[in-house]
Amino acid sequence: MNISKEMTVKEVLELNPATADVFRRMGMHCLGCPSATAESVAGAARTHGLDIEMLLQELNSVDLGDMSDETRADALPEGAIVQRDKQHFAIVPHIPGGLVDPATLRRIADVAEKYNCAAIKLTTAQRIALVGFSKEDVPKVWEELGMKPGAANGNRVRNIKFCPGTAFCKRADQDAIGLGLELDRRYHGMELPSQMKMAVSGCPRKCTDAGTVDIGVVGTPKGYTLMVGGSGGIKPRLARVLADGLDRERVLVTIDRVLDYYRAHAERNERLGHFLVRVGFDAFREAVMCE
Ligand code: SF4
Numbered sequence: 001m002n003i004s005k006e007m008t009v010k011e012v013l014e015l016n017p018a019t020a021d022v023f024r025r026m027g028m029h030c031l032g033c034p035s036a037t038a039e040s041v042a043g044a045a046r047t048h049g050l051d052i053e054m055l056l057q058e059l060n061s062v063d064l065g066d067m068s069d070e071t072r073a074d075a076l077p078e079g080a081i082v083q084r085d086k087q088h089f090a091i092v093p094h095i096p097g098g099l100v101d102p103a104t105l106r107r108i109a110d111v112a113e114k115y116n117c118a119a120i121k122l123t124t125a126q127r128i129a130l131v132g133f134s135k136e137d138v139p140k141v142w143e144e145l146g147m148k149p150g151a152a153n154g155n156r157v158r159n160i161k162f163c164p165g166t167a168f169c170k171r172a173d174q175d176a177i178g179l180g181l182e183l184d185r186r187y188h189g190m191e192l193p194s195q196m197k198m199a200v201s202g203c204p205r206k207c208t209d210a211g212t213v214d215i216g217v218v219g220t221p222k223g224y225t226l227m228v229g230g231s232g233g234i235k236p237r238l239a240r241v242l243a244d245g246l247d248r249e250r251v252l253v254t255i256d257r258v259l260d261y262y263r264a265h266a267e268r269n270e271r272l273g274h275f276l277v278r279v280g281f282d283a284f285r286e287a288v289m290c291e
Pocket residue numbers: 163164165166169170171172173176201202203204205206207208
């Protein structure tokens with residue numbers, strides 16, 4: 001086996017599922033969690049206070065095979081987020097843009113009630129989080145909901161926020177729902193060097209915070225403005241205008257190029273805004289803008 005410290009935990013597990021027993025023995029019980037498995041082996045060693053050389057030696061000495069039944073039973077159920085008490089789990093179904101019909105809302109309410117959900121939380125990312133299930137109930141909850149997990153954590157494209165745009169809002173300059181759904185279809189859950197948030201607003205009022213996310217699309221009377229490199233968090237960062245006056249197709253083509261370039265050149269866990277500072281905004285723009 002040739003496992004290196006640069007590989008992600010996920011890559012190691014895919015290469016040899018039996019290494020899950022080593023990770024578990026070392027205190028990593030979060031192998032079902034996308035943010036944990038997206039971490040590098042070196043990062044995981046740091047997080048858990050382990051000697052990286054010792055961890056690599058252990059991982060490389062495991063015979064190829066499957067993980068043990070104990071480790072499988074110990075791993076987080078798919079689509080579950082462990083809660084503060086370490087005993088209960090939240091789930092976040094994928095609901096693009098928070099657009100939901102009455103039948104789905106009724107089903108969510110019925111399942112939440114049946115499995116003693118402690119709280120239903122409307123999140124800032126236009127999601128519905130169901131909080132406080134037991135580990136055994138999580139697979140049954142997903143089955144009865146008939147929905148897929150939303151990308152609520154990990155180094156991937158999270159829920160894409162969009163406003164009502166020209167479909168409903170009297171102030172809108174451009175469509176936001178159609179474009180937001182298309183972005184969701186193309187990118188939701190896509191793995192990248194770091195987490196990625198996107199938003200579409202139908203006008204410059206930016207009700208979906210399109211000026212403070214990694215990729216924001218803002219409708220104007222002259223088309224769409226594409227903004228990049230924003231973020232919230234401990235040190236909030238305003239996004240910068242990459243291009244304006246774009247039609248829908250140019251928006252999609254340019255975002256494709258931004259993601260390709262970012263994926264090819266960014267370091268692990270480097271948010272788009274930090275990447276832009278490192279490579280230089282002008283160089284980045286030259287690399288991703290088409291004629
Ligand atoms: S961003 Fe503009 S179009 Fe969208 S909801 Fe706000 S005011 Fe309406």
